[in-house]
Amino acid sequence: MSIINYILEQPHILQRVIREIPPQLASIPDLIGSENYFLIGSGTSFNALAAVEPLWAEMISPFVKTGHPLSFISSLKVPSLKSTALILSQTGASKTTIQAVEHAQRLKMRVITLTADPDSPIAQVSSEKIIIPVGPETVGPKTKGYTASILTLLLLILAQRKKYLDISQFLADLPPFLKECSNICKSLTSRLASVNFILIMGQRRHLATALEGSLKLTEMCGLPVAAFDTEEAFHGRFHGLNPQNYAFFITSTAEELELANTGMSVLSELGIPGGILNLCPTKTSFFDLPILWPNSATLPELDLISAIIPFQLSAYYLAKAKNIIPENMKYPGLSQKLQIKTR
Template sequence: MPIPAFIREQPQALDACLTAARAFAASPAIDGIALVGSGSSFNAITVARPRFVAARRGPVTLHEPEDFIAELADATTRPLVVVLSQSGASTTSIAAAQAALAAGLRTVAITASPQAALGGVGAELLHMPVGEEPVGPKTKGFLGSMAMLLAMAETLGAPASPLISGADLAPLIEAGRETAEALVPSLRQVDQIVVAGRRANYGVALEASLKITEMAGLPTCGLPTEELLHGRLHGLTDRSVAFLLAEGAAELAEARRVEQVMAARGCRIVVVDAAAGLPSPWTVLGLVVPFQWLAVRLAEDRGLVPQTMRHGALSAELAIKTDARP
């Protein structure tokens, strides 16, 4: 099944994931929260981190799996450990869950494939029911990950959020496609794409850059907004584009200032109102959709098949998955 079909399945996936997240039970007492994941899963935990902080259950830390394992012996807290792997087959995520369990920490594993290796390590299993997605560049798996994590954070004590459903997301799917398709002609000669945002939107920026790189094979990076402003703008040329995700009046004013400053130097900044669409904290679900479509349409415009990726499936050769998935 091609990636556009998976993008269009996201409203149904959202409903299923919000229902499934209710299976998570909050611990009566925890000493912080450690969020662990790699690739697209790391981007999802970056999105969700502010909501876990808002739960006020102690320090909230983000980890790539190997870093988590390396630092575990020096930890002075005993956090709830949440390991996210959409495929359930990421070797280092499996190892991180095993290490957390061996240290006696409450460990929750979230995966769309409970039959995969992560599901068998003995952690509390939270199934992310997005359905099959047998491609490397995940779309509905990422959206499902964000939804599950945001719901978990609320169970742990984050302030109550407005109720949403797939019906709220559905109108944004085709609107996102139209936005992306309108951008493609102006990006045919692009030499690099930068996406930047703050807090949860930084996680969306990371994911947007990952999807464009995976599908379209273009040099792309995701940055925190402050990192972009402190030197990274000097890497832009008149063929580059930087998307600045801005939420709220202060961030939008800042983004417009950046746009004006760089336009005077022949560089293109696209300001994206991150608060448009769904209510907070669910804005991120709609915000990522145009970038998913942009990755697909840029790939197609360059004569590439989005799901095959420029260098094909590298996971087996890189030994980063326990099976032959892309």
């Protein structure tokens, strides 16, 4: 199936998550009470975990760290009975993520695994697990898997505080948003088709959006893309840019928008094109891309789902414009050559 079908399927998949995840969470004992929490994953899974870490710190415990499997394995050697590891692998086939599950079990941690495939290798070595109802996504660049993981993680966090999430309006807004966003991204493709580097910047939870956006553009288009915290990017990173590049800023608060507007003003004076994905509900900027976002008033973190969709669509349409098959990626079979998957 084409990636565009998976992208457009996301409203339906998120409806499934809302229906099917809460009953699974009801059978998972409370997470509150551990001394330390480790959120472990790689690639898109890591980005989803990093996106929800600020909310986890706010609602469950500030003693939480998002990391990659090999770093987790190499840095923790002492048994930790009062720690919890939440380990996410959408395909369930990442070699090092499976090793991280086994390592956490050896250290006597509580281990909860999230995966989209109940028959995957990681599901076979996990006792406590949550199955994300994504359905098949038989391509390398994950789109619906990312947003389904985000919503599943948000529901998991809220469940620890017995909070109910009503996203009926958000879900109702998604189909027209996808249609309008598709038109905007098609138009943006004509500008991006000539660039040779893209810089994506975000803060707090949207640093993870920047990371995931950069991954989608690189995977589907074979284009060099970098992601940084906006503040970090201000410290020297702009010196590497030129008019053949493009800069994206992602903002969700007035303070973030003010910083992004300053950066975009400077880049514009230097002849470097760009735009702001402004999710802030109270303030606008001259550099805002003309996107009407879904209503995320019930939970601000729902904008993690909205914010990634322009990057998914732009990556797809840009690949098509470059005569690249986005499902195959630039170097087909690279995961097998790098030996990062079990299948």
